[in-house]
Amino acid sequence: MQTAECAIGIDIGGTTTCFGFVDQHGSLLCEATIDTQPDQPADALVSRLCDGIGKLRAALSREYRLSGIGIGAPNANYHRGTVENPVNLNWGASVNLVELFRQRYDLPVAITNDANAAAIGELLFGGARGMKHAIVITMGTGLGSGIIVNGELLYGADGFAGELGHTTVDPEGRECACGKRGCLETYVSATGLCRSISELLGQRLEPSPLREVCPSKLTSKLVYEAARGGDPIALAAFDRSARLLGMKLADAVAHTSPEAIFLSGGLAAAGDLLLTPARRYLEEFLFTPYRGRVKLLRSELPESSGAVLGAAALAWHEVDTVPFDSAQGANVG
């Protein structure tokens, strides 16, 4: 019997890091979570991850050959293999995470940011299977994006292509943590939705349960619940996000002309409150030749494991497209 193969997907977040073993069909064989400990150096995280990977192996019921390692991390640069100036990790200007893993595993290792990993996940295991051109938008605390062009993730000249969260909605608009003003993610993200509530509470007079919540305690979940309860302020905030999302996605279509755009992440879970009006606005803002030709869909990857699947998909994608010295991989078990 031929030994089956699997890849390791690692999703590094500011608080927790998830990792798992994923086969070629996108099945998550096993997964685990550790604290990122963002104050510690990257090398310490890699060591603890290797321990964790060793323990996961023991949990596998059969023998798997390890094909590669894929990593999704904030501010990751695919070309350089680095994580650069991550806001939530005390790692300094640049850490070559790919190198740190290669010192421990004789395997292909690749890294990219979490939104790009989500896009590759969608391409290999989700709704974008078989598509040549697609865009994946992740909406959580911020807004990330990954662009598929000619069946490949687009990295661009510098490894940082696909940062739609920092395209400009309004040059005189909201302050963004990046230092600019009016970036899309200041309007369309969990945080952006809450900022819209603050603005709307100042602009409008309707009573709203959200007037009883400190702005610092407001969450997109509370806004979602208020909207479900018919609160006009919460509904207006969703409509504002949906309109600006539709407008900027129409811009995105005018760049790469995708077959479909996939929404993932916490805010995408708001479902019809966001997706239905966003579809309408997208169509309104589309340049005529694109109208009726671009699908706006929810990600088909499960929200809980999408990031690990995406990171593993990156590894599978590397294995399929990049020649590697040790193409046979290492034996696990």
Place this chain on the structure above:
Amino acid sequence: MQTAECAIGIDIGGTTTCFGFVDQHGSLLCEATIDTQPDQPADALVSRLCDGIGKLRAALSREYRLSGIGIGAPNANYHRGTVENPVNLNWGASVNLVELFRQRYDLPVAITNDANAAAIGELLFGGARGMKHAIVITMGTGLGSGIIVNGELLYGADGFAGELGHTTVDPEGRECACGKRGCLETYVSATGLCRSISELLGQRLEPSPLREVCPSKLTSKLVYEAARGGDPIALAAFDRSARLLGMKLADAVAHTSPEAIFLSGGLAAAGDLLLTPARRYLEEFLFTPYRGRVKLLRSELPESSGAVLGAAALAWHEVDTVPFDSAQGANVG
């Protein structure tokens, strides 16, 4: 002696159609111009073009093997080989121009819009030679664009990728001929510059020679001359165009992360009046990881023959990348 090869480049405009013979190095061997006669059917134009091509052959001093035909035309779809609903040509909903040429020549024939042709021209014969990721912006009556990704022109899912002229600057902004509001080309184009003058003359009090020109008679050339003469209204109009161009090019960088952006067409000839402030604004609007990494340059193709060179470059690109039944081409002479 081996027979040299050349491609035919054809640039179809609403008024005139230019065509020429171009060798592999981008040298224009000969060219000619005929009236487009936009009220006549496409087939009539193709017949007259074939006559013209025959006459040009006679002008060539040596024997050339014909490798292919490239066409730049408004509303052209590369995938389908068609020109669809062209505003300035009375050709109806769709004309398969590639088919019309293939009925007359046993050669590879390809068509795309004029901005895409300009981008391929820049890639093969101009400043984008050797670049993997670049954007070419053509600024004339409107604003067109062609996006180079991984060393290839990006067509997207539907053959219409790269329509930056119809990305939205301001959803409540100027009416666009496309039916939308606030499209980039209503601000950044020869026409957009003149519209800025009208707005500025209403908003400001300074004397200006442009107050003596009927709006219907105003041209970008008059605005250019006024700006060169120090007119504050004309200078403000250039600054407004430069700022919005910089803002939207920063968005474009956040999509495909090009190494350089090239400006071509009539408005690009305004040189420092537009390019210098646009560079500054682009840098201001760029998301931090891109800053200092994207060059904003003038096209290196001559303005007079850039369109024909671009169309011929499309033909050369086809010959190099697409297998064709008759790869040897037809003999000319």
